[in-house]
Amino acid sequence: MRVLGAVAATLSALASLAIGVPSSSGSVLTAARPSGTAAVATTPSPTPRPTTGQGTLTRVAGADRIATSVRISQIGFPNKLSATAVVLARADDFADELAGGPLAARFQGPLLLTPTAGLTDTVRAEIQRVLAVGHTVYLLGGTDAISATVGTDLQTLGYTPVRVDGVDRYDTAVKIANILGDPPTLFEVDGTNFPDGLSAGPAAALSHGVILLTAGRIQAPETAQYLATHPTDVRYAIGGPAAAADPTAQPLVGADRYATSIVVANQLFASPSIVAIASGVAFPDALSGGALAGIDGAPMLLVPSDVPLPASMQSYFDRYSNTVLSAWLFGGTAAVSTPVAKAIAQALVLVPSAS
Numbered sequence: 001m002r003v004l005g006a007v008a009a010t011l012s013a014l015a016s017l018a019i020g021v022p023s024s025s026g027s028v029l030t031a032a033r034p035s036g037t038a039a040v041a042t043t044p045s046p047t048p049r050p051t052t053g054q055g056t057l058t059r060v061a062g063a064d065r066i067a068t069s070v071r072i073s074q075i076g077f078p079n080k081l082s083a084t085a086v087v088l089a090r091a092d093d094f095a096d097e098l099a100g101g102p103l104a105a106r107f108q109g110p111l112l113l114t115p116t117a118g119l120t121d122t123v124r125a126e127i128q129r130v131l132a133v134g135h136t137v138y139l140l141g142g143t144d145a146i147s148a149t150v151g152t153d154l155q156t157l158g159y160t161p162v163r164v165d166g167v168d169r170y171d172t173a174v175k176i177a178n179i180l181g182d183p184p185t186l187f188e189v190d191g192t193n194f195p196d197g198l199s200a201g202p203a204a205a206l207s208h209g210v211i212l213l214t215a216g217r218i219q220a221p222e223t224a225q226y227l228a229t230h231p232t233d234v235r236y237a238i239g240g241p242a243a244a245a246d247p248t249a250q251p252l253v254g255a256d257r258y259a260t261s262i263v264v265a266n267q268l269f270a271s272p273s274i275v276a277i278a279s280g281v282a283f284p285d286a287l288s289g290g291a292l293a294g295i296d297g298a299p300m301l302l303v304p305s306d307v308p309l310p311a312s313m314q315s316y317f318d319r320y321s322n323t324v325l326s327a328w329l330f331g332g333t334a335a336v337s338t339p340v341a342k343a344i345a346q347a348l349v350l351v352p353s354a355s
Helices: 065-076 101-106 121-130 148-157 169-179 195-206 221-229 240-245 257-268 284-296 311-320 338-348
Strands: 057-060 083-090 111-114 131-140 160-164 185-190 210-214 234-238 250-252 274-279 300-303 326-330
Touching: 057 065, 057 338, 065 111, 065 121, 065 284, 065 326, 083 101, 083 121, 101 169, 101 195, 101 210, 101 284, 111 121, 111 284, 121 131, 121 148, 131 148, 148 160, 160 169, 169 210, 169 221, 185 195, 185 240, 195 210, 195 234, 195 257, 195 284, 195 300, 210 221, 210 240, 234 240, 250 257, 257 300, 257 311, 274 284, 284 300, 284 326, 300 311, 311 338, 326 338
Parallel strands: 057 326, 083 111, 083 131, 131 160, 185 210, 185 234, 234 250, 274 300, 274 326
Antiparallel strands: none
């Protein structure tokens, strides 16, 4: 299992095929499955990243959620032009991007957050640093989520923007699944709230699976239709609402959002050498960090913003303190406090972060 690395010296650009081409009118392409064919996503060879900081808990944070997503990208893809795609998600809502982590992981790229109206200078610079001109940038959601201005800006920079846009969040998740081809494993999560989807993201990426959304405890019609056409896929329902919506799926359910993340980690990540940790109270940091955790085979553990740690979390850390060599804590001290960071480091016998 590879471990996330620190920023290293620049290597030569990683060549790969761009997904999609601009239309003759210069408009942003909309991702869709061609009639009568399966949309197959090829998995590029992972970009090697050096192992550093073993035995430490490292906080990865920026001044805000957008800057944190950029910092995560820099940590995960330290070499210039080392990503083969970028996924852009709206910074202030989770609806369209819950299913986006496996997309970013499959194409070996970061998931960056953006304001709806347009790219910030920092996000634009990070895209140019990490992704070669001519490659694909996926925009999750319609123009009310990420404006048309963003697509135009990307085209001007020489990229191929591909908008993944359904009639609603459930349809968008299905369209992401279609881009990823015919996945062997499906993860159903509550689409009306974010915690269970954050826990599921790295697990779906690790299994080359996809995330589909339920309408709380009721099955969404778009998801039901997809399930009907994939009857042999392995199905997991993450969290109580999804398990109620699809009682035929294998339930992975804890007493709360924190315990559910532990259940997912215990069931689907055997003796991990690295874990990812983020707030279970807010979505942005776990969303960006989850895409990277999925690439590196790390479970996403959700924690409260302050101590004490939940009993299920403490038990998990005690169990794997001998196998976990390092941990990433995504988000600043406002998201996960310094006392929580210190408690995690102590439980895992890791050198704590400075904050």
